[in-house]
Amino acid sequence: MKYDQSITAPQELAQGQTSDTLWTIRPMQNSDLPQVLAIERSSYPEPWNEELFHHELSLTNSHLLVGCAAQEIAGYLCFWDLGCEVEIHNIATAPSMRRRGVGQRLLSYLDEWMARRGISDVFLEVRCGNEAAIRLYQRYGFSVTGQRRRYYSDGEDALLMGRHRESSGPSRPLNEAKGS
Numbered sequence: 001m002k003y004d005q006s007i008t009a010p011q012e013l014a015q016g017q018t019s020d021t022l023w024t025i026r027p028m029q030n031s032d033l034p035q036v037l038a039i040e041r042s043s044y045p046e047p048w049n050e051e052l053f054h055h056e057l058s059l060t061n062s063h064l065l066v067g068c069a070a071q072e073i074a075g076y077l078c079f080w081d082l083g084c085e086v087e088i089h090n091i092a093t094a095p096s097m098r099r100r101g102v103g104q105r106l107l108s109y110l111d112e113w114m115a116r117r118g119i120s121d122v123f124l125e126v127r128c129g130n131e132a133a134i135r136l137y138q139r140y141g142f143s144v145t146g147q148r149r150r151y152y153s154d155g156e157d158a159l160l161m162g163r164h165r166e167s168s169g170p171s172r173p174l175n176e177a178k179g180s
């Protein structure tokens, strides 16, 4: 079992305190979907719909986490555990919370999650023009491993990005994320 998505008070997976805000990372629940969908729709030209989030929540190898600042959902991460590697399927931060370390915290949590399981490889696809996401991934040691021409329905190319760590250790401890 990954997490119990149905429990009313989800367990916290990580938490920290900035000068003014308590932040936590916990499993996403069905009841989070209204907030998550609002962030999703403001983040992507082709957002996931509610049905797709429900589907991801039902898959045993799909992990969905929310990052909360003062109890409000600030961002989320969806990744697949493929056994020997991890694929990031979705990461987004609420527009009002961007450049405040939410993405970093979610990726730092993923680093620790992978290190605990001895998983060294992580990969994803990102739009060629998505500079914010590409910079975030580069900061976490990802590099471009390939390109898929006209991958998205509007014709934009996708970059394949990945990272391999010999030690599979985290790049830095979770409490060193921005603002902690």
Ligand SMILES: CC(C)(COP(=O)(O)OP(=O)(O)OC[C@H]1O[C@@H](n2cnc3c(N)ncnc32)[C@H](O)[C@@H]1OP(=O)(O)O)[C@@H](O)C(=O)NCCC(=O)NCCS
Binding pocket: 043, 044, 075, 090, 091, 092, 093, 094, 097, 098, 099, 100, 101, 102, 103, 104, 105, 125, 126, 127, 130, 131, 132, 133, 135, 136, 137, 139, 178
């Ligand atoms: C990509 C995204 C998740 C980044 O989230 P975030 O919480 O704002 O990221 P962070 O604050 O943790 O940023 C960490 C680092 O990433 C880089 N970065 C993030 N946003 C950036 C931007 N707009 N321009 C340049 N670099 C950026 C910077 O290096 C930043 O560190 P700094 O703020 O100290 O310079 C966010 O912009 C987003 O939700 N975009 C829409 C959804 C999306 O495109 N997801 C990725 C799909 S592949």
